[in-house]
Amino acid sequence: MTAAPLKIAVMEFLANPGGVTSVLTQLGRYGKLPGAELTFIDPLPKGTPKDFGLPVVSLPVWPQWTTLGTGSAGARLRQAVAAAGYPLYALTLARYLRRHGYSGLYVHLKKGIVVGALAARLAGLPLIIHAHGFTGPQEISGPLRWAFKQAREVIAVSGDVRDILVAAGLDPTKVSVVYNGIHQEEWRRLSVARQPDRILYVGAVQRVKGVHTLIEALARLPEPRPELLIVGTAPLGGDPDYLPSLQALCRTLGIEDRVQFLGHRSDVGVLMAGSRVLVLPSLVNESFGLVLVEAACTGTLALGSRRGGIPEVLGDPELLFPAGDVAALSALLAQALENDEWYTAKVQSLAAHVEQFSIERQAAQLGAVMQRAVRGT
Numbered sequence: 001m002t003a004a005p006l007k008i009a010v011m012e013f014l015a016n017p018g019g020v021t022s023v024l025t026q027l028g029r030y031g032k033l034p035g036a037e038l039t040f041i042d043p044l045p046k047g048t049p050k051d052f053g054l055p056v057v058s059l060p061v062w063p064q065w066t067t068l069g070t071g072s073a074g075a076r077l078r079q080a081v082a083a084a085g086y087p088l089y090a091l092t093l094a095r096y097l098r099r100h101g102y103s104g105l106y107v108h109l110k111k112g113i114v115v116g117a118l119a120a121r122l123a124g125l126p127l128i129i130h131a132h133g134f135t136g137p138q139e140i141s142g143p144l145r146w147a148f149k150q151a152r153e154v155i156a157v158s159g160d161v162r163d164i165l166v167a168a169g170l171d172p173t174k175v176s177v178v179y180n181g182i183h184q185e186e187w188r189r190l191s192v193a194r195q196p197d198r199i200l201y202v203g204a205v206q207r208v209k210g211v212h213t214l215i216e217a218l219a220r221l222p223e224p225r226p227e228l229l230i231v232g233t234a235p236l237g238g239d240p241d242y243l244p245s246l247q248a249l250c251r252t253l254g255i256e257d258r259v260q261f262l263g264h265r266s267d268v269g270v271l272m273a274g275s276r277v278l279v280l281p282s283l284v285n286e287s288f289g290l291v292l293v294e295a296a297c298t299g300t301l302a303l304g305s306r307r308g309g310i311p312e313v314l315g316d317p318e319l320l321f322p323a324g325d326v327a328a329l330s331a332l333l334a335q336a337l338e339n340d341e342w343y344t345a346k347v348q349s350l351a352a353h354v355e356q357f358s359i360e361r362q363a364a365q366l367g368a369v370m371q372r373a374v375r376g377t
Helices: 019-030 071-099 110-123 142-150 159-167 184-188 211-219 242-253 268-273 290-297 310-314 326-338 340-356 359-375
Strands: 006-011 036-042 056-058 104-107 127-131 153-156 175-177 198-202 227-231 259-263 277-280 301-305
Touching: 006 110, 006 359, 019 036, 019 290, 019 359, 036 359, 071 110, 104 110, 104 359, 110 127, 110 142, 127 142, 127 359, 153 159, 153 359, 159 175, 184 268, 184 290, 198 211, 198 268, 198 290, 211 227, 211 242, 211 326, 227 268, 242 259, 268 290, 277 290, 277 326, 290 301, 290 310, 290 340, 301 310, 301 326, 301 340, 310 340, 326 340
Parallel strands: 006 036, 006 104, 036 056, 104 127, 127 153, 153 175, 198 227, 198 277, 227 259, 277 301
Antiparallel strands: none
């Protein structure tokens, strides 16, 4: 007799769209987990829209601290209320999970990991942590370290993240590498005219992403320079001065006519398919870099800094440059823009390499981890 699917709750505090939103959207729309069904438990109904393709249950944190004052005093008050409210929310969540017969709890980000660990312990359920966004073992300390110790299984999105977790003291037998995946056919079938002189950046507009180094590298290219499209906005709580500083940098370098700041766009796939090169110039470790896979599936060459999981995603040292090295990035851009034979060969080899990052493979591996966490098989 076939066992009933596991009923797994996903709980996360998603105030901004980002990597977790992308992962859950891909899983909800395209990646059926064998033997498991996911339901998103939403503690922030006023956060980012939850159109994942998963069932969503609203179980909000109370009180909604976003209403508690404005300015720095309001921020301190909201933080104090939140700190007091999270343990109570963990109790509320634990009661809900028990009452509705869930088999396990699946969490991703730091706040969700800590609150989820307490809730899972109170509910007597296995905890599954999907680790994103860690740049070093020093980040896993205090309550977060305690939370990781409660996990039945830990999923790392790259070998780099696995190494960080093990260096932080986690049992390596509990840590599995499951690469992120996308529904690749959706990206491969995009067909638009490719602009031979277009460079693209897609991501958060913040200093750690190294967008200024990309602008400086563009300025070093000879005339006529390619155009650079920057897609993205500052994250909630990010530096509001960074975007204006990038615009000022373009004016200082005399390339303001070659750089467009497009903000949030819903047609990212079309922009990728119409670009010659996409660059991820991060200055800190990227856990994975899903945008690189998306670009490669549209036939666009992806380049990235040698940080975190980026080398695993690109799989070719010739597509990498040292983080923050403007001269090296500029030279690599020149190669990609001017050497058609090299460019074509690299596009083809990259497309073959990223075939492993499919949502179907990711879903199958996640399903196996969840079965192991709940049933020990």
